[in-house]
Amino acid sequence: MAKAIVPLLKKQRSGSIIQIVSMSGWIAQPEFVPYSTTKGVVLQMTRNLALDLGPFNIQYNAICPDTILTSATNNHAAHLKLTIDEFAIEEGNNTMFKTIGFTSRDS
Incomplete structure (x- = not known):
């Protein structure tokens, strides 16, 4: 999704993207290695893209439901x-x- 929409948002120099992640991106749980790992990756991607896209006036955030x-x-x-x-x-x-x-x- 980000790969497709970011070029358009950069061109207009504004926008907002919200990822739905999970609390499992923040915490460790028994027998949740694959799930928590993938959620951690999406959370880190959100942080990095927020930094990279901020100069273009693009907000990139995550919601982490419990x-x-x-x-x-x-x-x-x-x-x-x-x-x-x-x-x-x-x-x-x-x-x-x-x-x-x-x-x-x-x-």
Whole structure:
């Protein structure tokens, strides 16, 4: 996406790109090596492009959502030997707002 749009944004000397990354780009998790690695790469790409594109008045940012309910979440909870409800409470207690519960991307 960046490869396709950046030349156009440079030409107009303005724009904004927002990447959806993941908290897994920031933190380590057990048995998440491939996922966390790819998210870390996208996060670093975002940082570098923000620096490179800033002089062209182009903003390049990332949104890093925390845990959402997916099949990977269910697998991770099972790996930790927690029910999904127990996992939701534990994850919720680790957030700054102490929220409990998930929003499913499938709903």
